[in-house]
Amino acid sequence: MAPVPCAICKTSRALIIRPKNHQKLCKACFIAIFEAEIHHTITTTALFSPGDRIAIGASGGKDSTVLASVLKTLNERYNYGLELFLLSIDEGIKGYRDDSLETVKRNAQQYDMPLKIVGYDELYGWTMDQVVETIGKKGNCTYCGVFRRQALDRGAKMLGIKHVVTGHNADDVAETILMNLLRGDLPRLARSTSIVTGDSTSDVRRSKPLKYAYEKEIVLYAHHKKLDYFSTECLYSPEAFRGSARTLIKSLERVRPSTILDVVRSGEDMAKLVPAEVTGLSQCKSQKVSLSSADGEEDGSAGCGSNGRSSGGEMADMERKLQDDEAASGREIEITTVSSTNGQQHARVAGKSRKEVGRKLTRQTLGTCKQCGYMSSQDICKACMLLEGLNKNRPKMEIEVDVEDEESSTLRRKIEGLALAAG
Numbered sequence: 001m002a003p004v005p006c007a008i009c010k011t012s013r014a015l016i017i018r019p020k021n022h023q024k025l026c027k028a029c030f031i032a033i034f035e036a037e038i039h040h041t042i043t044t045t046a047l048f049s050p051g052d053r054i055a056i057g058a059s060g061g062k063d064s065t066v067l068a069s070v071l072k073t074l075n076e077r078y079n080y081g082l083e084l085f086l087l088s089i090d091e092g093i094k095g096y097r098d099d100s101l102e103t104v105k106r107n108a109q110q111y112d113m114p115l116k117i118v119g120y121d122e123l124y125g126w127t128m129d130q131v132v133e134t135i136g137k138k139g140n141c142t143y144c145g146v147f148r149r150q151a152l153d154r155g156a157k158m159l160g161i162k163h164v165v166t167g168h169n170a171d172d173v174a175e176t177i178l179m180n181l182l183r184g185d186l187p188r189l190a191r192s193t194s195i196v197t198g199d200s201t202s203d204v205r206r207s208k209p210l211k212y213a214y215e216k217e218i219v220l221y222a223h224h225k226k227l228d229y230f231s232t233e234c235l236y237s238p239e240a241f242r243g244s245a246r247t248l249i250k251s252l253e254r255v256r257p258s259t260i261l262d263v264v265r266s267g268e269d270m271a272k273l274v275p276a277e278v279t280g281l282s283q284c285k286s287q288k289v290s291l292s293s294a295d296g297e298e299d300g301s302a303g304c305g306s307n308g309r310s311s312g313g314e315m316a317d318m319e320r321k322l323q324d325d326e327a328a329s330g331r332e333i334e335i336t337t338v339s340s341t342n343g344q345q346h347a348r349v350a351g352k353s354r355k356e357v358g359r360k361l362t363r364q365t366l367g368t369c370k371q372c373g374y375m376s377s378q379d380i381c382k383a384c385m386l387l388e389g390l391n392k393n394r395p396k397m398e399i400e401v402d403v404e405d406e407e408s409s410t411l412r413r414k415i416e417g418l419a420l421a422a423g
Contacts, residue, residue, distance in 0.1 A: 050081030060100035063167030065229035092127020177267035190271035
């Protein structure tokens with residue numbers, strides 16, 4: 001069988017089948033298209049301005065390594081005028097993060113970028129190994145996620161930077177949308193679909209330049225560019241709820257390759273139905289464009305949250321119909337049957353209109369935590385609340401007791417009680 005030519009240049013041999021649309025490409029054309037799509041995302045969403053100082057959240061993994069490489073390339077090619085830094089968080093996971101940090105240090109030399117490393121132990125007095133030892137593996141990703149987001153912002157402030165970019169890809173965004181949909185958390189779903197978190201008035205903004213890039217294509221790009229990255233999975237992540245969402249997304253992708261972008265676009269459409277005052281976000285001008293769909297369509301005029309296939313009129317019509325249905329429900333009366341004293345049944349008309357039953361969405365207002373001063377929509381930020389629970393469970397003294405028999409067990413409980421009382 002003759003070699004298949006590249007679908008773009010028509011001359012070189014095709015070596016890559018794009019997971020996004022099964023297009024057959026040569027190595028050079030794939031790299032060029034991948035970088036062009038990231039450039040398209042950056043320019044159409046106006047992520048950066050000339051002179052911006054940008055901190056790249058670097059973990060040493062494929063996503064952040066590719067992000068650093070692509071941003072350096074595009075910054076030089078298109079003269080963005082950005083000053084790039086690497087910001088890495090040391091969660092304190094032995095056998096995982098300590099090894100990946102060595103990769104980050106090599107990346108800093110390879111890309112000639114300054115590197116700042118901030119540790120959980122430095123910020124919170126806990127490492128993730130200690131957290132897992134205290135609470136177990138179930139739910140530990142909640143602690144790590146809250147601490148990591150805050151650590152990125154604090155690290156950026158240490159560098160005097162107001163914009164952090166992370167390597168979240170289309171697969172990550174689709175998983176987050178699915179998780180929040182299963183939880184019924186529409187405000188958080190709306191915030192997670194935005195390519196930018198925060199605005200020019202925020203202390204620190206976060207953005208996702210790889211939002212529309214498939215994870216498999218990121219791996220292909222790293223492989224063909226021969227990038228140096230760390231590929232070991234976190235020791236504690238298999239217990240996370242996100243793993244279930246990831247399994248479902250991957251299963252759907254095998255049947256329909258466009259599933260990932262379809263979920264992302266659906267999440268963007270649903271986000272438009274959530275009031276901006278509830279999400280804490282203004283109408284997101286940063287989401288006015290989605291990248292091309294699997295068949296190559298592009299539409300840059302479809303507005304905020306566009307899926308690239310329509311003007312969004314269908315969702316607006318649906319919203320109007322829902323409002324009409326809610327208004328009609330207020331005019332309904334409820335008729336029930338009740339038994340009289342002589343055993344006969346008759347109809348009774350309720351005097352009050354049926355009340356709409358629904359969950360009230362609370363409005364999110366960004367302020368600062370009263371304890372640590374970090375930006376938070378609550379009086380006490382999530383990190384401080386989690387730390388308070390951890391510190392209450394931290395043992396006051398190390399005591400080894402033989403607990404083989406009942407008498408030793410009783411003695412251990414008495415000693416623990418005395419230790420708590422002393423604390």
